[in-house]
Amino acid sequence: MFNYGDAPAPQAHLALTERLTEFVVIVALMGAGLKLDRPLAWATAGLTWRLLGLAMPLTILAIAVLAYGLLGTSLAAALLLGAALSPTDPVLASDVQVGPPGHGHEDEVRFTLTAEAGMNDGLAFPFVHLAILLATVDATGNAGLLNWLTIDVGWRLAAGVAVGVAVGRGLGWLTFRMPNRARLSRTGDGFVALGITTVAYSVAEMMQGYGFLPVFVAAVAFRATERRHRYHEKLHDFVEQIERLLMMILLVLFGGALAEGGLLRDLSWTLVAFAVLTLLIVRPLAAWISLIGRKEPATERAIIAFFGIRGIGSVYYLAYALGRAPMEDADLLWTAASLVILISIGLHGMTVTPVMHIVDQRRGR
Numbered sequence: 001m002f003n004y005g006d007a008p009a010p011q012a013h014l015a016l017t018e019r020l021t022e023f024v025v026i027v028a029l030m031g032a033g034l035k036l037d038r039p040l041a042w043a044t045a046g047l048t049w050r051l052l053g054l055a056m057p058l059t060i061l062a063i064a065v066l067a068y069g070l071l072g073t074s075l076a077a078a079l080l081l082g083a084a085l086s087p088t089d090p091v092l093a094s095d096v097q098v099g100p101p102g103h104g105h106e107d108e109v110r111f112t113l114t115a116e117a118g119m120n121d122g123l124a125f126p127f128v129h130l131a132i133l134l135a136t137v138d139a140t141g142n143a144g145l146l147n148w149l150t151i152d153v154g155w156r157l158a159a160g161v162a163v164g165v166a167v168g169r170g171l172g173w174l175t176f177r178m179p180n181r182a183r184l185s186r187t188g189d190g191f192v193a194l195g196i197t198t199v200a201y202s203v204a205e206m207m208q209g210y211g212f213l214p215v216f217v218a219a220v221a222f223r224a225t226e227r228r229h230r231y232h233e234k235l236h237d238f239v240e241q242i243e244r245l246l247m248m249i250l251l252v253l254f255g256g257a258l259a260e261g262g263l264l265r266d267l268s269w270t271l272v273a274f275a276v277l278t279l280l281i282v283r284p285l286a287a288w289i290s291l292i293g294r295k296e297p298a299t300e301r302a303i304i305a306f307f308g309i310r311g312i313g314s315v316y317y318l319a320y321a322l323g324r325a326p327m328e329d330a331d332l333l334w335t336a337a338s339l340v341i342l343i344s345i346g347l348h349g350m351t352v353t354p355v356m357h358i359v360d361q362r363r364g365r
Helices: 014-035 046-071 075-085 108-123 125-135 141-176 191-206 212-225 231-259 269-290 298-306 312-322 330-362
Strands: none
Touching: 014 108, 014 191, 014 212, 014 231, 014 312, 046 075, 046 108, 046 269, 046 298, 046 330, 075 125, 075 312, 075 330, 108 125, 108 141, 108 212, 108 298, 108 330, 125 141, 125 312, 141 191, 141 212, 191 212, 191 231, 231 312, 231 330, 269 298, 269 330, 298 330, 312 330
């Protein structure tokens, strides 16, 4: 009889799963930030801010209610599942993102989905920490909630943004503004992108901030230092190659875990209903509500609402939280998340080409 321990099983190797998925996500975040030709400002990214400020909390709440009511999970597990499945994945969502630096194809749909994927991974972290708090709550629950508000929400987010801006601007100056012999752009070396990624992530973690957010912010700030320099394309190409290699490795491991690792051995029609509702109702409806009142065509708003792709980031959040607060519903969480990711890969993968073709046709391309 087959032993599940012989197959790649993320639930049995939480620390390794966390590190592998963590690295591929931060590489993807750097690539997403370098792609953006348009400045990421309040006036130029109105759709993105709505998705982050309205759609994401609504999605977390709705998935948590579904998990609690339909799957019968605990409150902490329901919130963790909502936080893990709410962000648009920067790894698997590359097909709906903007093109390489300076190549155009930066319509409203692609720009919004790229910026959302870059920002919402960091913004999901406070809710992951709240789920951990709920799972470990004791007599000091009130003090724990205050600590969550001040540290996990306030300080960690602020530190992440500040580190991202500082690292991006600082390394941007070293790359483009130093005297000609010293500037890093003269090397033409794509490894600089990996350096920006690791510096931003490491400094933020040392300051007890969230690591994902400063990586994307650093990439955007770095790009803003010298927006039209051709060196950005070299950096992006290097990051993209690393990202695709890591993504294929993880997808092979994910496939092995699905086939022989026991991720779907407790599959039920209730879990199938949960996954379908999450992908086809919760995310599209929450995003559509958040975009009410915008002047963009209804077709484009519908496409943005539909492409809330789930993937590697969701696996990271589960591994991160369950490694710090073991829950009785852990196996159920892995099964539910894995099914959502599997359906998302198939559904969004099959529809992305014809749907993006519609966008291009409307834009005259």
